[in-house]
Amino acid sequence: MISRTLRIRISFVLGVISFLLMSASGLVITFSKYNDIPTGIPLFLPYLAFIVFFLSLYIFYHYHLGRLKNANLQDLLWKVFVTGLIATILSLGLILFEFLFRNHKVGQNPLFINFIYFLNLGLILAFLLSTFVVWERFIFYQKSKRLVYSWKIFLYLLLLSLFLIFLKIGFGNPIFYIIIGISLIISIYFSVNLKWVAYLNYKQKWKSILLFILVAIYLGYFIKQIWDDSSDSSDVLVLDLFENITTLIIFIFVFVYAITSVLVLLFNLPTSSVFEKKLEEIINFQRLSQSRNTGKNKEEVYEILLESAVSAVMADAAWLDINQPGSLETKQLRYKIKKEDIPDVLEHIPKGKIKKLLSTDPVKNLRTNRYIASIRDYKYRSILVFPIYIQNDSLGTLNLLKEISDGFNDEMIDIIGTFINQASISIENFNLIDAAVENERYKKELNIAKTVQRNLLPTKLEESDFFDIIGYSESADEVGGDYYDIFKINEDKTIIIIGDVSGKGTSAAFHMSQLKGIFHSLVQLQLSPKDFLIYANNALAKGLDKNSFITAAYYIIDRTKGSLLFSRAGHCPTLYYDHSKNSANYFYGIGLGLGIIRNNEFYRYVNIDRIKYNPKDILVLFTDGITEARDVNQEEFGYDRLKNIIVENAELSPDEIKDAIVKAMYSFCGTNALEDDSTLIIIKFKENKT
Numbered sequence: 001m002i003s004r005t006l007r008i009r010i011s012f013v014l015g016v017i018s019f020l021l022m023s024a025s026g027l028v029i030t031f032s033k034y035n036d037i038p039t040g041i042p043l044f045l046p047y048l049a050f051i052v053f054f055l056s057l058y059i060f061y062h063y064h065l066g067r068l069k070n071a072n073l074q075d076l077l078w079k080v081f082v083t084g085l086i087a088t089i090l091s092l093g094l095i096l097f098e099f100l101f102r103n104h105k106v107g108q109n110p111l112f113i114n115f116i117y118f119l120n121l122g123l124i125l126a127f128l129l130s131t132f133v134v135w136e137r138f139i140f141y142q143k144s145k146r147l148v149y150s151w152k153i154f155l156y157l158l159l160l161s162l163f164l165i166f167l168k169i170g171f172g173n174p175i176f177y178i179i180i181g182i183s184l185i186i187s188i189y190f191s192v193n194l195k196w197v198a199y200l201n202y203k204q205k206w207k208s209i210l211l212f213i214l215v216a217i218y219l220g221y222f223i224k225q226i227w228d229d230s231s232d233s234s235d236v237l238v239l240d241l242f243e244n245i246t247t248l249i250i251f252i253f254v255f256v257y258a259i260t261s262v263l264v265l266l267f268n269l270p271t272s273s274v275f276e277k278k279l280e281e282i283i284n285f286q287r288l289s290q291s292r293n294t295g296k297n298k299e300e301v302y303e304i305l306l307e308s309a310v311s312a313v314m315a316d317a318a319w320l321d322i323n324q325p326g327s328l329e330t331k332q333l334r335y336k337i338k339k340e341d342i343p344d345v346l347e348h349i350p351k352g353k354i355k356k357l358l359s360t361d362p363v364k365n366l367r368t369n370r371y372i373a374s375i376r377d378y379k380y381r382s383i384l385v386f387p388i389y390i391q392n393d394s395l396g397t398l399n400l401l402k403e404i405s406d407g408f409n410d411e412m413i414d415i416i417g418t419f420i421n422q423a424s425i426s427i428e429n430f431n432l433i434d435a436a437v438e439n440e441r442y443k444k445e446l447n448i449a450k451t452v453q454r455n456l457l458p459t460k461l462e463e464s465d466f467f468d469i470i471g472y473s474e475s476a477d478e479v480g481g482d483y484y485d486i487f488k489i490n491e492d493k494t495i496i497i498i499g500d501v502s503g504k505g506t507s508a509a510f511h512m513s514q515l516k517g518i519f520h521s522l523v524q525l526q527l528s529p530k531d532f533l534i535y536a537n538n539a540l541a542k543g544l545d546k547n548s549f550i551t552a553a554y555y556i557i558d559r560t561k562g563s564l565l566f567s568r569a570g571h572c573p574t575l576y577y578d579h580s581k582n583s584a585n586y587f588y589g590i591g592l593g594l595g596i597i598r599n600n601e602f603y604r605y606v607n608i609d610r611i612k613y614n615p616k617d618i619l620v621l622f623t624d625g626i627t628e629a630r631d632v633n634q635e636e637f638g639y640d641r642l643k644n645i646i647v648e649n650a651e652l653s654p655d656e657i658k659d660a661i662v663k664a665m666y667s668f669c670g671t672n673a674l675e676d677d678s679t680l681i682i683i684k685f686k687e688n689k690t
Contacts, residue, residue, distance in 0.1 A: 008063045015056030022049035023118040026238035030110050046238050047165045054162060054246065057125055061133040073141070073196050074204055076134045077211045084218035087127040091120055091225065110236045117229055117237055124222050124241065128250045131215065135257050141196040143404040144314070154186055161246045170243035183249040184256070191260035197268050199411060209265045216258045223251055298430045305388075305398065305423040306333050312419065313412040315400040317380065322396040330396065337401070345401065348378040372413070374405055381405040384413065386420050390428045456516050461486050464494060466559045466686050470654040472662065473679040474625075480677035481508025481550075482623050483515050487523045492559040495523055496681065499552035500571065500623040502593075504677055507548070514543060515550055515594075529554040529567035530606045533594065537569070541598035549595040553621065557613075557683075564611040564619065569594050572627065573639075576611060577618035577646050584618075584643045587611065615687045618657070620646055625678035629665050637668050654682040 002010075026046040032038060065076065098116050102108075139151065161179060169176050200208060230242035241247045306320045317337040321330045332339065354373040372384050380401040388395040398420065402408070461469045473482050481501030488494050499515050501508040518536045527535065532554050540550065551570040558565065566574065570593030573586040592605035613619070622642070629637040642661065649660045658680060665678070 004063050004067060008060060008067075011056045011060040011063070015053055015060055018049045018052035018056055019118075019122055022046050022053055022239075023115070025049060026114055026118060027111055029238055030114050030236070034110050044166060050165065050239060051162050053122075054125060054129075057129045058133070061130045062136075065130070065133050065137065073138060073200075074207065076137055077208060080131050080134050081211050081214055083130045084127050084215055087123040088218055088221060091123050091222070094119055094123075095225075113233050113236050114238055117233070117239075120225065120229070121239065121241060124226065125247070127218065127222065128247070128254060131254050132250055135190075135254060138196055138257075138261075139190055139193045140406075141409065142314070143402075143407055145316070145403050147193065148404050150189070154190070157182075157186075158246060158249060161249060164245055168243070169245060170240075176245060179245050180248060180252070183252050187253040187256040188260075190253070191257045194261060194264045197261070197264050200265075202269065205265045205269055209262055212258045212262045212265070216255060216262070219251065219255045219258070298427055301423055301426050301430070302333055302396070305419060306335060308419050309398060309400060309416055310335050312415045313384070313400055313408060314402075316403045317401040318399060320396060320398050323394055345375065345378070345380060345383070348375045349373050349383065350376055372408055379403060382407040384408045384416065386416055388420055388424055388427075390424050390431070395424065395427060456513055457483065458485055461681075462488050462494075464488070465491070467557065467683050468654050468686065469681065469683045470658050471679075471681050472658050473677070474674070475677045476504055476625065476674045479506055479509040480504055481512045482625070482677040482679035483512040484621070484679055484681055485516065485519055487519075489526060494557045496555040496557065496621070496683075497552060498571065498621045498623065498679065498681060499550050500625075500677070500679070501550050502548050507545075508677075511544060511548055511550060514540060515552065528608065529556060529565055530603070530608050533567050533569045533591075533606050534603050537594045537597070537602045540595050544595040549593040551593045553591075555619075555621075562612060562614075564613055565608060566611075567591065567606055567608050569606065570596070572622055572624055574611075575620035575622070575639075575643060575646065577620070577650055578614075579616035579618075579650065580614060582647065582650070584620075584646045586639060586643070613685050615685055616650075617685050618646060618650060618654075619683040619685075621681040621683075623677060623679040625674065625676035626661070626665060626680060628676060629669050629674060629678070631668055632670055637665055641668070654684045657682050657684075 025041055028041050029043060029046065032041070065079075068076070094116050098112075101112065136151070139147070164179075169179075197205070226241040226247075229237065230240050302320055302322055306318060309315070310318050315335070318335040319337055319342060320333040322333065323330055332342075334342075337345075350373075354371050373382070375381050375383060380403055382402045382405050384400040386398045386400075388398060398416070400408070400416070457473055458471065461471050463469075469486070471484055473480075473484065475482070481504055483499040483501070484497065486494065486496050497519055499512070501511040501515070515536070518539050522532055522535055533552065536552070544550070549570070551572075553566060553568045553571040553574065555564060555566040566589075568574070568589045568591035570591050573588045575584060575586055577584040587609060589609045590605060590607045592602070597605065620642070627637055627639050627642060641664065645661050645664055646657065649657050652660070661680060
């Protein structure tokens with residue numbers, strides 16, 4: 001087997017030799033033609049040397065750039081820019097040199113014209129083929145079997161077109177226009193494969209646009225150069241690139257891909273096209289995290305893990321080895337692969353092709369064997385292996401296969417790592433709860449759930465320069481389903497959420513944890529309150545129990561606009577105290593609980609409301625456990641009592657107002673225990689210091 005380094009060296013030497021042979025034979029034929037001196041050199045020799053030179057250049061760049069597997073797309077694009085810059089500068093130097101002798105007898109000599117042209121030809125082909133290979137890397141950023149086959153067909157067509165040089169098919173020949181038309185269609189087909197664009201940030205997209213435009217400028221310069229040479233010296237040139245079908249196909253492909261990339265990058269600047277993929281990953285992540293409270297067992301967690309991993313990396317086959325506690329035997333889950341084929345796959349993995357994937361955790365590196373490998377001479381060409389651990393105990397191994405080489409990129413590896421970690425946590429939760437059931441099932445389950453819930457709620461609400469805030473939450477049982485949180489986007493904008501899961505106890509607490517996960521996943525996207533609730537409903541619809549739903553309200557406080565923007569999903573009304581009028585009112589607004597409607601019609605039941613706030617105004621958010629608290633006569637605490645307490649204590653701090661409400665509520669209930677979870681958030685606005 002010839003190594004990559006040796007192939008690069010052989011192709012380089014062969015390219016130099018073929019270029020010299022092409023140039024020398026072309027010059028000798030030119031000398032023979034204009035001096036009527038027979039040399040015995042056949043006319044096809046420079047054509048044959050051109051073909052060898054073309055193929056050598058392609059092989060050289062294919063393997064040379066192939067060594068840069070860890071280089072990102074920006075680095076490869078920069079290499080194209082530098083190559084084009086060098087080729088353009090050298091070409092301009094040749095033009096200047098030719099211009100100096102234009103009016104001299106030497107400058108009009110066919111040998112001199114062909115000599116300069118051959119040098120330009122080498123520069124143009126070097127730039128074109130290096131760019132062609134880099135574009136190939138861009139197209140294969142996320143490979144598919146169909147894409148690989150399509151590319152191979154394109155390469156075979158290029159190879160076939162190389163030999164058409166002997167037929168001298170050029171402008172005016174119908175075959176010439178047919179081939180050019182086909183190449184344009186193929187170029188457009190490959191140019192729509194721009195999945196790499198979605199993974200660039202805003203700055204990288206602008207940089208890529210600039211580099212692609214510069215590449216297009218280089219191409220424009222070179223095509224003008226060969227057009228001018230063809231127009232001015234077509235009867236003198238031995239090889240005319242403008243009449244060469246293969247060169248024109250490469251020009252068309254490289255130019256179309258560059259222009260298409262610029263357009264797609266421009267359209268992707270204001271939006272994030274990766275959002276839908278990230279949302280799908282969030283849903284898969286939710287499925288793993290929700291496995292316990294949706295009634296699933298450990299075996300189903302493994303099934304979800306295998307299904308999610310296959311979907312995330314578009315694997316062609318996969319299997320999951322599951323270790324059985326107290327036994328040397330393993331259970332196996334498979335996807336599109338037979339049990340008897342697995343040993344054959346492992347035997348085809350050469351040791352020299354295994355690449356270990358290191359973790360940022362040095363302890364994890366000592367006890368795990370994560371690796372990615374290429375498979376030689378087999379149906380599957382690449383494999384990704386991830387072990388599953390809980391602390392130091394091995395649970396099993398996930399193996400993902402693809403029918404193409406280098407089929408797993410860094411983003412895929414990170415996604416699988418996230419799924420593995422969440423699956424490990426979910427399985428660990430199963431083990432912990434099973435152990436609790438064996439000892440003191442009910443008591444320990446509640447203690448664990450209570451600890452989890454405490455960690456889910458913020459211990460301290462983030463302070464702000466333009467309002468004071470206090471939060472309070474009390475569960476009717478050991479654990480509850482009320483949730484509230486705060487997220488500070490910047491100094492001028494803050495987001496607050498409050499929610500109430502139907503029912504109470506451990507089931508409600510688990511659903512509350514789902515809402516927290518969704519909140520922290522989506523809040524950084526800075527969605528409007530309505531859009532947030534729509535996306536939250538979509539995520540919860542796939543994991544929430546059919547008989548469960550969550551009421552919620554989402555608020556955006558904007559200091560620059562002096563306003564409060566909010567949407568309500570079936571939650572309690574918003575109580576707002578207007579200091580200038582010394583009165584409090586409830587804002588209801590339309591809204592339906594999350595998980596009640598689990599289709600695309602949910603947006604019809606969500607609205608956005610806005611309130612202008614002023615200094616000393618008070619915003620009160622609460623769950624129905626406050627207003628529905630009952631006394632011994634089953635009378636409810638009610639909305640009016642809550643409103644009156646706010647008006648009577650409006651001059652106090654949020655903490656003192658909270659104490660007044662809680663004290664009044666417990667005094668009203670007397671010896672009657674709370675029947676529902678109670679949550680309260682009080683916000684008092686300060687003077688707007690801008």
